Amino acid sequence: MSISFDWRALALGLLLSGAAGFAPAASAKQAPQAAPAAQRPGHAAIASANFLATRAGLEVLRKGGNAFDAAVAVAAALSVVEPESSGIGGGFMAVLHRASDGRNVFIDARETAPAAVDPKDYLKPDGSPNRDTALTGPLSAGIPGEPAGLALLAKDYGRLSLQQSLAPAIRIARDGFVPDPRLHGAIVSEQKLLERWPASAAKYLVDGQPPAEGATWRDPDQASTLEALARHGHDGFYRGEVARKLVDAVRAAGGNWTLADLAAYRAKERTPISLDYRGYQVITAPPPSSGGVAIAEILNILSGYDLTKMDAATRVHYIVEAMRRAFRDHNDYLGDPDFVKMPLDMLLSPYYADGLRQSILPDRATPSSMLPRAEPANAGMHTTHFSIIDADGNMAAVTLTVNTTLGSKFVAAGTGVLLNNEMDDFALVPNKPNVYGLLGSKANAPVGGKRMLSSMSPSIVIGPERTMVIGSPGGSTIITQVLEGILHFIDGQDAQQIVAHKRFHHQYLPDVVMTEPQAFDAGTEASLTKMGYTLKQREPWGFMNVVTWDRKTNQLDAASDPRRPSGLGQVQ
Known part of the structure; x- marks a missing residue:
């Protein structure tokens, strides 16, 4: 057919x-009791x-x-x-x-x-x-x-x-x-x-x-x-x-x-990372994903600033500096928790974030360290x-x-x-980049039965009145895409605005800010360049899929990324 x-x-x-047919159907297991109507x-x-x-x-x-x-x-x-x-x-x-x-x-x-x-x-x-x-x-x-x-x-x-x-x-x-x-x-x-x-x-x-x-x-x-x-x-x-x-x-x-x-x-159940950011509970992926740790570290750093009161260039500056520090820790510490002892208490601590925040200058980019440079491939939509x-x-x-x-x-x-080609997500050669330009240490070295580190960052965000389910493809940019989506959600944007928002990315090395076309206006680009940033434009990346729930109006909204090459829209 x-x-x-x-x-x-x-x-x-x-x-x-x-009303479209949620009548109970025959099932292999008894359905769990439904949540209270208000939920x-x-x-x-x-x-x-x-x-x-x-x-x-x-x-x-x-x-x-x-x-x-x-x-x-x-x-x-x-x-x-x-x-x-x-x-x-x-x-x-x-x-x-x-x-x-x-x-x-x-x-x-x-x-x-x-x-x-x-x-x-x-x-x-x-x-x-x-x-x-x-x-x-x-x-x-x-x-x-x-x-x-x-x-x-x-x-x-x-x-x-x-x-x-x-x-x-x-x-x-x-x-x-x-x-x-x-x-x-x-x-x-x-x-x-x-x-x-x-x-x-x-x-x-x-x-x-x-x-x-x-x-x-x-x-x-x-x-x-x-x-x-x-x-x-x-x-x-x-x-x-x-x-x-x-x-x-x-x-x-x-x-x-x-x-x-x-x-x-065996597939495994693990405890997700959960943190509070400005009254919103962010529930995200733990190792062997690196995404949740990096997102939590970035949000903990940013919690010391009021991004809503900043001009565009200053806001991007602080977000990029938080990204830079989180990706440095990503490279050095993270791996499969069944094989590697990781300092997660330190990395997820708000006190650790306080110390990192003190190293950020208000008007200058912080150069990344002298590790070997690596050129990330286009993030793409796989x-x-x-x-x-x-x-x-x-x-x-x-x-x-x-x-x-x-x-x-x-x-x-x-x-x-x-078959997958996930073996490349191991640090097959220490401190040499994988296909996404990410470096790795012995924490992510290949061992039989070990899970390779991932950037996948599926997340749920629960706020006082609104909830979001979010994630995206995009290699190392998954982490920053989900981060930016969380920030836009907290700023009050709806599902379609979140998936359509222009993106930028920094992953410690190479020391460049990767941007989508028209991510910044000319004034913001000039200000960032003056601060010492190198901006490099790439073709659009990622393919985010978001569902939001406004619990006050009980409205659900589902949105898919408009970056899909075929230009498909959404039907509700």
Whole structure:
């Protein structure tokens, strides 16, 4: 069946009213008691990167599912329709809020290094980083975490069975869909790398060429893998036939996965980072994400200033200086908490922020230290994020990734699974930059079973009268995008204003302020240059998806980033 739709009318953020079919449906588990009426929106909102994924989430909500069931449906559908950004061969991080008891939890479905990881595989004979093995092929792939994370969400937080929540994605993969322009463009741009491996070429190319625009694309192998996950849960992916096919394909192509690596993988629940900023509770991602620590450190520094009373240049100055200091700590301290002892009490302390604040001059840029310079790649729009609030007030902020566009470009034959290239997020060579220009220390060195550091920053912000669920793709810029979104939300901006706002970014090294076109007016640029900043304009980055809830008016708003190349709007 060919699926077609008018791209001008696509809904990247959709609202579902309480009158649109929230009657209870048969479920595998008894629904938790609903939150008091004053805390319930009574309707739901989803903002994701693809209309078909958003529609899959809404379908599951209509069946009686909650935000967490919808998250399973959206994530799995994105694996089918947006493989350039995420998939079951990758991982995710999520911040959840459960309305029935107010619990906040972080789900860590980050990939892990295989036990046989060898740093020498990522070096050239002269000792310099081998960017090819770090970014393409099976050696670049960590053990996937997304299937385990989806199984955990369904088992411990959902109302429906995993089979019910995966059904829309399986149907889309079996019946077919029309790839959007971004996926088509990714296949075109990565064609030469896809041609290296027969299963990759078979999945993404037709007679050796990218599929024709507007053609229906089916993914029966991934449908079969999703069906195994639906039937058998966690073990349907990490044990049995699917696991054997994955390991056989990886090893045949020169990789080092084992069945034991897959069998040992577990998604984990962790305590999210929570802080107060000007009366707003910010709930965000802990390690192995670096994002939440950096955001908290930046907000703690900025809490000593009244940004609302500053002119534009001065406001940017203080935000950039806070970014600079947080990214320096990011590079030096952070890693997988199961392997690395990190001084989180220090990094998250307001007293530590007080000391950092004292080092900021009111009218001058602080030069970054003399570490090796690194040039970050364009942040781009790979990785993906979606935000959900359901009728009971359950919330899910979920950021998913396979790392760079189409991950490793390697598809494991017989599974339809496109593997990630997250091994590059380790500090494969200490103090040498990864693809995003981020440096790392031994805290983020690769070790078997260890999770690589991530910039993913799914977050929930709860204020006196308004709530926001937020996140974005964009490599190292994820952190600063979410930070700026939080500041705009606290300033009173609505969902559409938040996702559309022009962005800027500083990550300690290189010592430049990366800006989108027209991020600053001429006067602000002149003032920042006079302060000693080097501004470097880049093409727009990120693809933020935001849902806001005005609890005073009980209004939900969902908005998707207008930066999407196809120029799609929002339908509510």
